[in-house]
Amino acid sequence: MTPPPDLILSGQASIDGAPLFAPLTLSLTAGQWTCLLGGSGVGKTTVLRLIAGLATGAEFTGEIRASDGLPVADRVAYMAQDDLLLPWATVAQNVALGARLRGERVDQDRRARLIARMGLQDHMAKKPSGLSGGQRQRVALARTLMEDKPIILLDEPFSALDARTRADMQDLAAEALQGRTVLLVTHDPAEAARLGQSIMVMTRHGLTPCQPPHAPVPRKVDDLETLETQGALLKLLREEVA
Amino acid sequence: MKMLSALAATLFALVLWQAIVTLTGLPKFILPGPAVVAETWWQNRWLIAEHTWITAVEVLIGLVCGTVLGVVTALQLANSRAARVLVQPMLVFTQALPVFALAPLLTLWLGYGLWSKVAMAVLIIYFPITSSFFDGLMRTPPGYLDLARTMQASPRSVLWHIRIPAALPSLASGMRLAAVYAPIGAVIGEWVGSSQGLGYLMLLANGRAKTDLMFAAMLTLGVFSILLHLAVRRATARMAGEAR
Numbered sequence: 001m002t003p004p005p006d007l008i009l010s011g012q013a014s015i016d017g018a019p020l021f022a023p024l025t026l027s028l029t030a031g032q033w034t035c036l037l038g039g040s041g042v043g044k045t046t047v048l049r050l051i052a053g054l055a056t057g058a059e060f061t062g063e064i065r066a067s068d069g070l071p072v073a074d075r076v077a078y079m080a081q082d083d084l085l086l087p088w089a090t091v092a093q094n095v096a097l098g099a100r101l102r103g104e105r106v107d108q109d110r111r112a113r114l115i116a117r118m119g120l121q122d123h124m125a126k127k128p129s130g131l132s133g134g135q136r137q138r139v140a141l142a143r144t145l146m147e148d149k150p151i152i153l154l155d156e157p158f159s160a161l162d163a164r165t166r167a168d169m170q171d172l173a174a175e176a177l178q179g180r181t182v183l184l185v186t187h188d189p190a191e192a193a194r195l196g197q198s199i200m201v202m203t204r205h206g207l208t209p210c211q212p213p214h215a216p217v218p219r220k221v222d223d224l225e226t227l228e229t230q231g232a233l234l235k236l237l238r239e240e241v242a
Numbered sequence: 243m244k245m246l247s248a249l250a251a252t253l254f255a256l257v258l259w260q261a262i263v264t265l266t267g268l269p270k271f272i273l274p275g276p277a278v279v280a281e282t283w284w285q286n287r288w289l290i291a292e293h294t295w296i297t298a299v300e301v302l303i304g305l306v307c308g309t310v311l312g313v314v315t316a317l318q319l320a321n322s323r324a325a326r327v328l329v330q331p332m333l334v335f336t337q338a339l340p341v342f343a344l345a346p347l348l349t350l351w352l353g354y355g356l357w358s359k360v361a362m363a364v365l366i367i368y369f370p371i372t373s374s375f376f377d378g379l380m381r382t383p384p385g386y387l388d389l390a391r392t393m394q395a396s397p398r399s400v401l402w403h404i405r406i407p408a409a410l411p412s413l414a415s416g417m418r419l420a421a422v423y424a425p426i427g428a429v430i431g432e433w434v435g436s437s438q439g440l441g442y443l444m445l446l447a448n449g450r451a452k453t454d455l456m457f458a459a460m461l462t463l464g465v466f467s468i469l470l471h472l473a474v475r476r477a478t479a480r481m482a483g484e485a486r
Contacts, residue, residue: 049388052388078389086386087483088483101395101396102396102399103399
């Protein structure tokens with residue numbers, strides 16, 4: 001794995017000539033969590049998919065650049081709201097999917113360590129249908145870590161989970177992905193306030209940076225400053241709609 | 243419970259059938275009752291078994307060949323845009339043709355024996371197999387493809403590790419359909435030209451006004467088709483994701 005780089009996306013996107021988002025510049029600091037917060041339809045997922053090199057259906061003019069000048073798209077690991085576990089494959093096979101797809105040898109020890117770290121050692125041979133939503137998302141996190149990429153792109157990975165499981169997953173992810181350049185796209189102000197070392201609110205008019213709380217991530221759910229930030233973020237989001 | 247309701251439905255059909263025969267007083271050579279058919283079936287059980295065996299062989303070979311051919315075609319179509327543009331319309335058009343019309347031609351080309359019947363069965367099941375598997379291959383959940391892309395998977399590897407396994411349930415439903423169609427294909431082949439098989443036996447019995455034997459052969463074919471369908475259903479349960 002190369003050391004995690006800074007990332008800069010600058011440009012604008014349109015769909016069939018209608019602007020999706022205005023010209024903007026998004027900088028991700030190396031080794032930090034950046035949260036991109038916004039309502040539905042503002043193009044935050046498009047931003048993430050552009051960085052991942054995935055099809056967006058939008059026309060993008062601008063550039064996506066890493067501070068070390070190396071290509072971006074082949075150094076990302078991607079995690080979505082849907083855990084995207086293959087239903088016919090076991091937990092262990094799902095975790096090693098990347099290596100299998102590339103025809104590489106699977107590092108068995110590393111896989112076993114990661115699965116144990118996610119607390120899934122008793123479920124290695126199970127199919128995803130035998131797991132709970134939280135467990136499935138932990139398998140997806142193990143699969144993401146198995147890729148061992150410097151850039152991690154998270155597209156609302158915890159939004160389908162119940163409140164308790166979501167908080168647990170946030171803690172686990174913050175700890176496991178430490179030191180990588182992480183972009184978390186979310187519509188949840190609480191999540192952005194807990195996890196963002198840098199927080200950007202995305203609206204139709206562009207990006208508004210927001211001062212993150214001082215506590216280190218993952219911040220406590222009842223940390224006063226975190227709750228205040230959460231409130232401020234929600235306010236920003238609501239102003240946008242009005 | 244399922245067994246019981248199937249039994250009740252069968253019993254009801256038999257009673258209805260017998261009632262129609264008794265009430266109308268139709269002669270045996272127009273419409274024989276179930277009791278007569280059962281008696282004829284028992285008297286001719288070895289004859290019927292012999293012809294069933296012939297038909298079963300045709301159907302099973304047809305099923306295997308048609309499935310292999312359909313799977314290969316679907317993979318080609320899914321893999322190549324050119325194949326889709328050139329072959330797909332042709333495939334749909336052949337479905338609009340009454341393939342039965344080809345049966346005499348098949349006999350002319352492939353002879354009187356086994357292979358003209360196999361070919362007919364293949365012709366009939368080829369399209370359902372191809373189109374169901376092809377649909378499955380083209381409908382891979384887009385999230386899987388995104389994930390595979392971020393993992394730098396080659397198209398070949400995506401096909402093998404993701405698109406094919408994701409399409410297996412569709413293939414399973416195509417094969418289940420094929421199990422019902424294949425016997426019809428084989429029997430049509432036999433009607434046009436043969437000296438053995440259930441289709442031949444039906445035609446022969448019909449020609450000699452042995453309507454009871456015709457019914458016995460026909461019902462045997464029906465039971466065989468249902469058993470084949472159930473067997474294929476069972477065999478494809480894992481593929482369809484039912485046993486997971």
